[in-house]
Amino acid sequence: MKLATPRWWYRRDRDRASMPVTRALLTPLSWIWAAATARRIAGTTPTDPGAPVICVGNLTVGGTGKTPVVRAIAQRLADQGQAVHLLSRGYGGSLKGPVRVDPQVHTAAEVGDEPLMLARDFPVWVARDRAAGAKAAAQAGADVVVMDDGHQNPSLRKALSLVVVDGETRDGEWPFGDGRVFPAGPMREPLAAGLARADAAVVLLPADLAEADGELLRTLQARPVLCAHLGAVTPPPAGPQVGFAGVGKPWKVERALVAAGCELADFAAFPDHAAYDARTLQRLADRAAAFGAGLITTEKDWVRLPPAWRARVTPWPVQAVFDDTAALDALTRALGPTP
Template sequence: MRAPGFWHRPPGIASTLLAPLGAVYGMATRRRLAGQAGFDPGVPVICVGNINAGGTGKTPTVIALLQRLADRGVAAHVLSRGHGGSLEGPLRVDERQHRADEVGDEPLLMAAFGPVWVGRDRVATAQAAVAAGAGVLLLDDGFQNPALKKDLSIVVVDAVIGFGNGRCIPAGPLREPVAAGMARADMVLSVGQPRAQSAFHDRWGAQVTVPHLTASLEPLQMGMDWHGTPYLAFAGIGHPGKFFSTLKSLGADLVQTVALSDHQPLTPAIMARLERDAAQHGAQIVTTEKDAVRLPPDWRGRVLTLPVRMRFDDEAALDAALAGVMGHDTA
């Protein structure tokens, strides 16, 4: 489902009428978390989560941390619930064998960068990863799940969207009130360009009561010249508009943009429609890395992909936080 527009505007009639339900939702989250110590798997657990529902940049953050720890000789394994996948697990994702409809698109994407495990049971999945040699667990999402003891909780937020209208679902985009999330977080990572970061600080800075790091998603162009070719761009991510804006900033001529629902299956009917539309414009189809892993096999060589990577503005602060968790210098 697409997020309602009023979630990201100042509170109005719709959000005010739904505010009592939002309060109930927030209280339910608080009750679920109350008094839960969580299972200690015997290795550090770094949670990359959010307070907002929807895409905030968690997956690129997990990939960046996975690579950062691996470069420092730390055997980090990712734990995911496998949203959108049919397999209950626990199992280790094999990007050469598994499909997105089995393990979820995000785990399949992350598995290209390091060990990834999916499982509905967080404790059993953590135990499987540790038994396989994990020295640290990267918990993809799970900030509102008390099953595991967390050593470092990083709340990721889109600097453009911030915390929306500040209200809980269904009155707003929040899974819990900002203050409640800050009480359990160790760090906030806002993702966006400088102008968005400044606006986020002005609007939400006073409510961010933990160390605040900033980062941005940078496209990997790999020598690609985006000028001179018409493109049909599609995306089934939390905020497709960000992908389209990135392409335009690179000089791409977008003759058509198609925003799909987050994690939407790329059926033969959808791909045939996109192909017809692209042919009418003489355009090349382009999509995101996360969407690309859901493509039918015979489409993977026909759709262009724009990868992005997380760039941290203060790497020293991030390394210090990781070192505190690992108990040694990760620099």
């Protein structure tokens, strides 16, 4: 059973009296998690796969917008003439790989939703063993491999390590919560340790937020910071809609739809990578019918829908647009064949 991302993870406790009891009880487990992560990273010798690897990772559990950033970087490199292949663990998929994703053959249940979505635009490999997947991509002709997630995976030599940070700090939310490591908070590892291995941070902002929070930028200044905005590829359809999303932070999808002008009659949140069975989808359809509304969801959720339902639900794709592409180019320009 998948669990929803706890929203309290992203609240900062200004004093011990305000700390949620759950967070306090889980803190000892977070120490164990952090120690195990640090030991694994320190004790692994990275493998050179034969092509430079750009890792687009994050420091937290849950959604930060990595996949749109991966797509934007891959498209930028492809436009410059690079043969770009993408690499993913294939979370939620049954295939261990390495296997190249074929969107005409594979399903999200086999390769994961994000790889299936990206494979419509780029060669995508899924592999539980990330080193083996990168080697397969290099042998298939990749000039550069862009890896979706894996900042805490030490198995690959990375030519460039980027961490994506959710830049939306409204409504009392802070991207790192109170700084506590999973399961007491959203951090995959302590902030300082994660930033120390990053070449740069990418702060991803919603379309209606012009600038990143100054405190957040100061927090990240241990490394260069790039900003990008997440915006809709197309506007939401006209008329009332019932939205739903099974992503890391579904409440942000609801907020983004409203900001984009969607007449949102209702919204249902599901855990990240949730599988939609016929009963759940019928409940959503009945809810939409009650409002005289259509159904709308994220592109990532849409690829997980059974084929018969895709015609009944509107996908709402988004894209990341870098504010300063010259700064991005400066980071990627130094990439060359691995030694």
